[in-house]
Amino acid sequence: MFLSVFDVFKIGVGPSSSHTMGPMTAANRFLELILSNEWPRPSTGAQVAAIKVSLHGSLAHTGIGHGTGRAVILGLMGEAPDKVDPDRMDAIIEGVEKSGRITPEGHPAYQFQPKTDLIFDKKQPLPGHANGMTFSAYDKDGRLLVKRIYYSVGGGFVVTDTELEQMRARKKASQGTYKVPYPFASAKQMLEMAERSGLSIAQMKRANEESQRSREELDSGLDRIWEAMRSCIERGLKVEGIMPGGLNVRRRAKHIHDKLQEEWRSNRVNPLLANDWLSVYAMAVNEENAAGGRVVTAPTNGAAGVIPATIRYYEHFHEDWDRKGIHDYLLTAAAIGGIIKHNASISGAEVGCQGEVGSAAAMAAAGLAAVMGATPAQIENAAEIALEHHLGMTCDPIAGLVQVPCIERNALGAVKAVTAASLAVKGDGQHFVPLDACIETMRQTGYDMSEKYKETSTGGLAVNVVEC
Structure with a gap:
């Protein structure tokens, strides 16, 4: 078993590694996924035009106090926990709330209205971990193109549902x-x-x-x-x-x-x-x-x-x-x-x-x-x-x-x-x-x-x- 000292000690921002840094990292990963070839592209050539996010379990219950929603917005704007400027965060979030769009570097603009597209779902926890979140991307006509479940498993670590199963299997086998x-x-x-x-x-x-x-x-x-x-x-x-x-x-x-x-x-x-x-x-x-x-x-x-x-x-x-x-x-x-x-x-x-x-x-x-x-x-x-x-x-x-x-x-x-x-x-x-x-x-x-x-x-x- 090997976990690097740089995985244990990660430089980021407060107030929570699991509720702030983790969701920001998950948003980064979803942006990377959109640009990758790791999901089936529609034959119609439809492109991602809008993104929606739902937070579950502990992320939903305490996400407002932990700044989880803010972290998701920053992550969808391409900001990373170890690089984001704390003095610029409020201005970035305000810009998204006013425009209803996210504009991460290297991507086209995507529709994202925080009030309606960022859901704190306190009723439906996800099965893998208490800190679950779902990211979904849609075309301009509202058709779902790609969806991923991520879990923030503590200390800023983020895994997909598949990766979580693999991680637990490795742990069981030591x-x-x-x-x-x-x-x-x-x-x-x-x-x-x-x-x-x-x-x-x-x-x-x-x-x-x-x-x-x-x-x-x-x-x-x-x-x-x-x-x-x-x-x-x-x-x-x-x-x-x-x-x-x-x-x-x-x-x-x-x-x-x-x-x-x-x-x-x-x-x-x-x-x-x-x-x-x-x-x-x-x-x-x-x-x-x-x-x-x-x-x-x-x-x-x-x-x-x-x-x-x-x-x-x-x-x-x-x-x-x-x-x-x-x-x-x-x-x-x-x-x-x-x-x-x-x-x-x-x-x-x-x-x-x-x-x-x-x-x-x-x-x-x-x-x-x-x-x-x-x-x-x-x-x-x-x-x-x-x-x-x-x-x-x-x-x-x-x-x-x-x-x-x-x-x-x-x-x-x-x-x-x-x-x-x-x-x-x-x-x-x-x-x-x-x-x-x-x-x-x-x-x-x-x-x-x-x-x-x-x-x-x-x-x-x-x-x-x-x-x-």
Whole structure:
């Protein structure tokens, strides 16, 4: 099994990897399909003249708060998550709404009226996944020419219905797509390969990555990931005001950061200093995400603050930090994230927030333990501790917005990750619950969890907090 570090960590925009980045990518794919020869062309020579889109399941229930409709429009205009300019998005969408047309580069203009051609279908979920969407193209006379179903399966990953079946078949057979030196599909296999090879988890992950790309490409890509994360923190620490969406939630990261800076300069004793810095770093990222800013899936947008916060903590509080350490952190975290995604899920719509913030905390704990000098067994222990103490966590965003409880939840996830890494490094790697058992428990718990608590905003805090 091989999932690249660049699949786990993808640069994009907020507020959601599954509900924003995924639908935008699906729209890109549908545009590519229209220009391809992968569908039967009508003998009449009819051309695509109009496009319609329907959103289903969690995408329909929380799509407005997550900006899903906006993402579809941007994607149909040819904008991609890693390239779209956040400052231009409103103008692009306004242009489509006024003209009733989409004009992606390399295509003719297509009819698309967002009010009538973009449907939030809350009644009919699609069978493959909670995040389903249907794209349809018609000729000028309204005849259907081509239709595709896509699923946004978490972390910005998008697959067709056929690809989803193939992916599940490969997972069942524990077969990956790529040949790599260390194809571990479970934590048990990872530890066995580390023991046989004498390599660290980061070294094995690096060997796998370098079987697909050069060392220079890998290292420069890792630098880009961390720079995007770091820039997101810095932006979030400077901006004040109310976040969009109607809840009137105020940004707090800058205010907290200013107070911490004041304490730091005055040398005042703060027994919670490390936790406070961790929390403000995570909150800065997720406030940026909630505002639709540039973020990195880690492994999702909803959980994007945990890993950047713990890397920044590593820079802040560990005098021996260096560029190689950040690379090892990211590679180790990606290895753990790949195992979780392969054997369970990182999608809140599939397993609740245990799959998002829980997975992020496990990845962060593993990465931090690695740069603290932990053995592979201690790293696996750190990941298990962090994930175990997120089991059962629901995804119940108020008003479908990635704000409450998501922003603070990332702060607490970062604190748990650091605590888990510290506990594991102080042990010998021997522990009672294997990481694989914890991951399987998360999968089963997510399967048993009511749909009300899986990113539909129909249960939990989403219905018990009165909007004022």
